Amino acid sequence: MSELKSGSNLEKVLKAGHFAFTGECGPPKGANVEHLREKLSHLKGKVDAVNITDNQTAVVRMSSWAACAILIQEGLEPNFQMVCRDRNRLAIQSDILGAYALGVRNMLCLSGDHQTFGNHPQAKNVYDIDSMQLISLVKKMRDEQKFMNDEEIDVAPKLFIGAASNPFAEPFEFRVYRLAMKIDSGADFIQTQCIYNMQRFRGFMKRAVDMGLHERCYILAGITPMKSVGMAQYMAKAVPGMDVPESLIKRLRGAGKGKVAEEGIKFAVEQIQELKEMEGVAGVHLMAIEWEHRVPEIAERAGMLPRPKV
Amino acid sequence: MITATQKPIDEIKETISPYKRVLVLGCASCVAECAAGGEKETGILASTLRMAAKMEGKEVTIREKTLDRQCVKDFVVQMDDIIDEYDAVLSLGCGAGVQAVAEIFPELPIIPALNTEFLGETRDQGFWVESCVGCGDCMLYYFGGICPLARCSKQLLNGPCGGSKDGRCEVDPEVPCAWQLIIERLERFNAMDRLEKIFPPKDWSKKQGQGPRKIIREDQQR
Numbered sequence: 155m156s157e158l159k160s161g162s163n164l165e166k167v168l169k170a171g172h173f174a175f176t177g178e179c180g181p182p183k184g185a186n187v188e189h190l191r192e193k194l195s196h197l198k199g200k201v202d203a204v205n206i207t208d209n210q211t212a213v214v215r216m217s218s219w220a221a222c223a224i225l226i227q228e229g230l231e232p233n234f235q236m237v238c239r240d241r242n243r244l245a246i247q248s249d250i251l252g253a254y255a256l257g258v259r260n261m262l263c264l265s266g267d268h269q270t271f272g273n274h275p276q277a278k279n280v281y282d283i284d285s286m287q288l289i290s291l292v293k294k295m296r297d298e299q300k301f302m303n304d305e306e307i308d309v310a311p312k313l314f315i316g317a318a319s320n321p322f323a324e325p326f327e328f329r330v331y332r333l334a335m336k337i338d339s340g341a342d343f344i345q346t347q348c349i350y351n352m353q354r355f356r357g358f359m360k361r362a363v364d365m366g367l368h369e370r371c372y373i374l375a376g377i378t379p380m381k382s383v384g385m386a387q388y389m390a391k392a393v394p395g396m397d398v399p400e401s402l403i404k405r406l407r408g409a410g411k412g413k414v415a416e417e418g419i420k421f422a423v424e425q426i427q428e429l430k431e432m433e434g435v436a437g438v439h440l441m442a443i444e445w446e447h448r449v450p451e452i453a454e455r456a457g458m459l460p461r462p463k464v
Numbered sequence: 465m466i467t468a469t470q471k472p473i474d475e476i477k478e479t480i481s482p483y484k485r486v487l488v489l490g491c492a493s494c495v496a497e498c499a500a501g502g503e504k505e506t507g508i509l510a511s512t513l514r515m516a517a518k519m520e521g522k523e524v525t526i527r528e529k530t531l532d533r534q535c536v537k538d539f540v541v542q543m544d545d546i547i548d549e550y551d552a553v554l555s556l557g558c559g560a561g562v563q564a565v566a567e568i569f570p571e572l573p574i575i576p577a578l579n580t581e582f583l584g585e586t587r588d589q590g591f592w593v594e595s596c597v598g599c600g601d602c603m604l605y606y607f608g609g610i611c612p613l614a615r616c617s618k619q620l621l622n623g624p625c626g627g628s629k630d631g632r633c634e635v636d637p638e639v640p641c642a643w644q645l646i647i648e649r650l651e652r653f654n655a656m657d658r659l660e661k662i663f664p665p666k667d668w669s670k671k672q673g674q675g676p677r678k679i680i681r682e683d684q685q686r
Contacts, residue, residue, distance in 0.1 A: 284620045332624070394634030
């Protein structure tokens with residue numbers, strides 16, 4: 155990792171050896187730009203980059219690249235999420251060029267939640283290519299200045315390439331190899347699924363470190379603070395690939411009425427503090443779902459402020 | 465085999481309602497195996513339609529016949545002698561059967577009685593499951609005999625996604641995760657190295673691209 159690949163703030167922060175801190179924001183279910191700007195205002199100066207989700211949970215929202223452009227106007231740095239569910243290889247490549255032209259420098263490559271979970275379950279999914287192939291494609295466009303079909307690109311998009319990893323999904327044994335494959339494909343950084351089972355995450359990271367994966371790519375650990383007991387129970391039961399230990403649900407319940415959210419934040423802060431010390435972890439990705447206004451407080455309490463200027 | 469299920473009876477009655485003389489035409493191949501359009505189902509459907517017509521006081525002639533294969537011209541032409549007796553054919557063939565019969569008898573409306581479903585296998589009595597998408601470039605060797613295009617909900621060539629639970633697909637807990645099965649089988653054959661390479665994007669022009677696909681083999685032509 156000698157010279158900069160994209161020159162994004164996130165890349166520079168990581169390259170300088172700082173413990174990175176990224177946030178997340180879902181675009182509005184409509185063209186409500188004011189609401190988006192309001193949510194973003196809480197994140198400004200508190201995170202190194204903000205993930206902008208792409209029709210997350212297969213629910214139609216403002217396009218990710220457009221929300222990224224608004225975020226850039228607001229003086230923040232986006233991490234443009236793209237899923238393979240909604241576009242074929244033509245649309246994928248043209249959206250990458252368009253996003254780059256608008257100033258996007260980080261991109262997270264995802265398969266995407268299946269359409270049956272969303273609000274258009276009758277839709278035909280695309281999956282012309284998968285997330286692994288998307289990573290390879292963005293790398294090819296950047297490093298070889300070529301499209302998938304080997305034609306030359308006139309001004310290639312220089313993107314810092316991200317990928318997701320779920321340490322908790324089955325088959326467990328294969329997960330770390332899949333992470334390695336994403337790095338082989340060209341991932342510069344990884345953002346993991348929300349972590350609640352710290353013990354299992356420690357085991358996963360140990361294997362990743364033993365394989366030297368942390369030296370080939372920056373691994374950011376995913377954190378989502380629990381807002382309520384109901385949310386914890388829902389995530390435990392209904393969200394695919396999520397591991398929420400019973401002990402955490404018990405802890406939240408034990409906090410008592412009106413104090414569950416505070417307990418959820420406390421747990422998240424403890425997690426971040428432990429992750430800062432964990433070998434191989436290069437940063438934290440905080441997904442405070444519809445809780446952007448609590449991010450400054452979490453960042454402060456976890457000792458993540460001020461963010462480095464690089 | 466090609467699997468199919470019968471359309472709702474009201475839809476069938478509606479589509480044949482303009483015609484007085486209807487041939488209910490079964491097919492003894494795939495759709496017989498999946499109990500949708502074989503001789504038995506053809507007989508039952510024809511009887512049902514005759515009974516319904518009688519109860520509604522309609523003067524119609526409904527007869528039945530089952531071909532060995534509706535999708536093969538040599539079998540379809542066997543109807544040359546009787547076809548003039550009808551103003552419509554209600555076909556219990558798959559979509560290919562319906563169109564093959566229509567190609568040979570262009571003057572006659574050929575109406576589908578089935579919904580063609582998928583390329584699949586009979587897993588158990590009364591249980592059929594999709595296992596092939598007919599992509600034109602079989603990759604089953606690499607995946608231990610489990611096709612991720614047909615059996616993974618996201619058609620991932622480089623899976624698994626992050627959503628499987630207890631070996632089941634996130635989309636439907638009744639569905640086994642194709643990638644779990646692939647990994648288990650490759651481990652059994654000590655062939656996990658087949659997954660070490662990253663599979664490039666699929667060449668879909670072999671499945672779709674230049675209109676309907678054709679196979680032309682001169683060695684088979686006469």
